[in-house]
Amino acid sequence: MSTPNDAPPRIGVDEWVARSGERRDRGSGPSAAIVRALERVGWWQRLAVIAAIVALFPLLTSSDYAVRVGVNTLLLATLALGLNVVVGWTGLLDLGYVAFYGFGAYGFALLSSNQLGSSGIHLPSLLAIVIVVVAAALLGLLLGLPSRRLQGDYLAIVTLFFGQIFVETVTNVAPKVTGGPNGVVGIDPLNFFGLEVTTTRGYFYVLLIVTVVIMGALHLIDSSRTGRGWRAVREDPLAAALMTIPVNKVKLLAFSVGAAVAALAGTIFAAFQAGAYPTDFDTPFLILVYAGVILGGSGSIAGAVLGATVVSVTLELLRNPSQAATLFYGLILLTLVVRVRPWRKLGAVLAALVAFGFAVHAVIGAISASAVAGHPRSGGWVGDALGSWVVVPADPKGPGNIAFVVLILGLVALVQLKGTARTVLLVPLLYLAAFVWETRLVAEASITRQILLGAILIVMMNARPQGLLGSKRVEVL
Amino acid sequence: MTFFLQQVVDGLTTGSVYALIALGYSMVYGVLKLLNFAHGDIYMVGAFIGYFVLQAFGGATALVAPVAVVLIAMFAAAALGAGLLGVGIERFAYRPLRESPRIAPLITALGVSFFLENAVLLLFGSETRLYSTSSFIPFSTGVHVAGVNISLVRILVVVLAAVLMVGLRVLVERTRLGKAMRAVAFDREAAEMMGIQVDRTISATFFIGSALAGVAGVMAGLVFDQVFSLMGFIAGLKAFTAAVVGGIGNVPGAMLGGLLIGLAESFATGYISSTFQNLIVFGILIGVMLLRPNGLLGRATLQKV
Structure with a gap:
């Protein structure tokens, strides 16, 4: 019979719930260290420092x-x-x-x-x-x-x-x-x-x-x-x-x-x-x-x-196409880095994504030249870099719309799937997302903003209801 | 008198559409205790599906099939499409939150509504599309008595709505599914222990409620002619008012509320001014909420602790 001190209590039992705050304080890794360091500074000092930094913004x-x-x-x-x-x-x-x-x-x-x-x-x-x-x-x-x-x-x-x-x-x-x-x-x-x-x-x-x-x-x-x-x-x-x-x-x-x-x-x-x-x-x-x-x-x-x-x-x-592109692809990459573990898997997904894109571009280009005639709507270096990777038809509206619907259905499917099937589905979906982005979303910036807001509410409530900074609520039943 | 009767006819038609949407609100609220803000947008998607089916048959002026066939196809496609959309939304957005604090699914519903509106805006643009009903169901067909015009479309809408409501009533009262729905509404956990498949029952509820909204969308397209991406918002609010006025979670209440709101709106437009139409309807809602929070047909529920 072990005492609570040497064996961690079972997840969900009263003892575990009672120690949830303790666990958070003890947390390991660099993020917990930063949080602890921040917490040593008082709340008012933190507010003053941040306010001072923000106050410099108009001068810069x-x-x-x-x-x-x-x-x-x-x-x-x-x-x-x-x-x-x-x-x-x-x-x-x-x-x-x-x-x-x-x-x-x-x-x-x-x-x-x-x-x-x-x-x-x-x-x-x-x-x-x-x-x-x-x-x-x-x-x-x-x-x-x-x-x-x-x-x-x-x-x-x-x-x-x-x-x-x-x-x-x-x-x-x-x-x-x-x-x-x-x-x-x-x-x-x-x-x-x-x-x-x-x-x-x-x-x-x-x-x-x-x-x-x-x-x-x-x-x-x-x-x-x-x-x-x-x-x-x-x-x-x-x-x-x-x-x-x-x-x-x-x-x-x-x-x-x-x-x-x-x-x-x-x-x-x-x-x-x-x-x-x-x-x-x-x-x-x-x-x-x-x-x-x-x-x-x-x-x-x-x-x-x-x-x-x-x-x-x-x-x-999002108002500016080239900034929007950096933001969009940056966010996707960041999400992948955070969510796809281990590193080997992440590398495989990214490599597969690049190869998949070039393959699709080559195949579709061989079938019909007009299907790849368009140029990505994202301006700047991102748009140039994607030129021969993402397919952009000469008339992007129709295919883009269909792809948008397929993308949403695909995302719903992605959430339901588990294990290898999920990883495999991730690659074409990411490519599809890039396709929809280049064909439709960049062109309709104001609608994209609204869609993004709706998506934030749905995704946050489902995936992380406590938000970026809130602490997770632990409930005793 | 003629004017009065004409307002009644118009009010009943609009009211039937609101009542059908209100039913979906009420059913979903009954089983999940969730205000599905996205319901009005499902209605809008139904109207769009009807429009595209109409176009697939050659468009309003050049139909390639008998009118009856086209209408049946429009209603069936809209019901099926909207129903599946409703089931999908429940599965994806609401089910994971079933055990969360009450506020979480409400905020999600707000997000779903906003997402749907803008997704349709992205896909089909902001222009208003027209059913042009009068070119395949001429206005002259129908009943015209003593200056009161009841066009065939309006008769069709009211009759179909009545049939659907009676059908729903029978489904809820007489079938196994209806019994399961009532049981889940009463106490989800106890129903589950009695061997009722709660998930499946909830999915079925969403399907039926959303299908009714889809049908209402096609009706609105036929009667009002216009289909656009934001049509779901105000119609959803009014149907919601109807559901609340009748007593939310209560099927006959939703029908009564829908007809009342339709009549109120029609009289407000006819006798006061169309500018104040929305204000009057919303005012009714706040009044009912303050004086009779459980609606006209709702019973006060005591909270067990």
Whole structure:
């Protein structure tokens, strides 16, 4: 009979579960060493160092476009932080989240433009922001009220329809006030005691400060009574209620905190682009924010920011065909390196892939010259390198579409298969993926971005629900 | 009066389409307790399948087969295609998450919906395609009484929807599969212990629900003429409203809800303004959710601990 100390407990039994944190701390390999080294540095120091590094970014680049991407990334990060409170910590599915972002933008727009009254209202920015954020928090409270009666999925329904109603309202009701489909234009820039923020760099720094302050505040809340209450409600509302946690109040609070953060981001967004348009606050953007939170790991502050950054930057890179190609093939290679073990197998797959491509190209080229007449759509060195490897027909649309459907079916089959069959199927599928990429996806960059977002949600939830930075939940049954 | 009756006819037609979609929502919710946000997009795929079958028969103006044959082929292909798509989605995206926290499959469903919409956009482009129904089923055929026009297409849609709903009712109440579905809906674990093949039952539920959505897609194409990649989103939301208004998880409730939403929408368009059509329907939903969260025909369920 061995004691628990010299033999590891069986996986899944109470003893194993209890030691899960210990195991993570003890972990081996370079990644665990890095994590341990990082953990020796305090949370606040880490935040300060990262913020300082990010603050250098606009100084290092001379392109206004890059800073603009930075502003959008920080906006998305702020939104992800707010959504993380509602979805990640409290476990409420809020599908009307983007409406609060829109509420913030429209609220600020109406208070700082010529839209209302004869000569418009032009409040000082700080006052306008405070009014809008408080109003959004109250609205969140009001919308959260149903969660007292409507548990679980019903809340998702009400919020989903709230989001739709918001878009419909600003588009169709009172077009004189909200500008209808054309939105509100001519919004004042942010103005702090006479200091106007007019440059992209200025907005970058304003947002950086806002993001860092929110991160700090959330970190404090996370380890407070409220934060523990949120997580308790997420894990088991009934048990939480038995522990005398006021479940309804805690839920409502999470809702209004999320709403306030979203509205704050909305006000800055409206000031930044000097306009508020209804299409900015529709479902695709909601999916974007969700993709950020889920990718980073719902329930983690750093995860929400990291996920939002990855999503935002990735989508931006997809706009340019040669960057997109580097990203696409790089990502495939990275996934292979991480997932295909041992090294011998990885080498075999890659060698087979290269040989397979040249063989297919030669065979199809021998059958029909027009079938290989096209040039890969990816620009740059990647496109040139692939010229005689990937088949690109003169008219790529039809074959590309068929290949896209076959690729999805193939991926579904790949997940079901195991062992050698899986490895063998991997080679033609990777080639097919390159084919679809060169024929269709690069050409339709905006649709590819959306498809990618949908895929992130599906794949992450199935393969790694804890996200990039979240810790795996261990449940005792 | 004529105007009123015309609105009723229109409302019932639209309502039948919504009811068929709502049935799928309700069935899936019944067995899995999952809001399948992708359901509206399955309906859209069904409409596209119908369109391509129509084109395969020579297109609306030059059909190479009798109209009845073409219609049957369109409905059958859409039902089969949509059904298989539904089964595939369940197998691939939802099944691995069956034991996860409730929020995980919901987020996945959101992703599936978004993925399908954009995949169809990639494949078929953003242009609206037309069934051009009136060129093979002339508008003049049908009943025209005292100024009220009931075209043959509308009669066909309402009758087919009614037949399908009755069929579904019989299937759920009288067959072994229906019994298995009810058992799984009631308590999945207990059903499994009683020897019911849960996976197979869930797959069957997805197939039937999605097939109904596919049929509804072809109906929508026939009645409204237009097919496009985003048509599933709003229709899905409205059908969803119908399912909730009737009491989600409840088959007769979904039918009732569908007809009510169709009528509400038609009256809103006829008497108020088409601009506010969506707002009114969504407003109804929020009202029902606040006042009667279990829907009109739903029973309040007590949670056992």
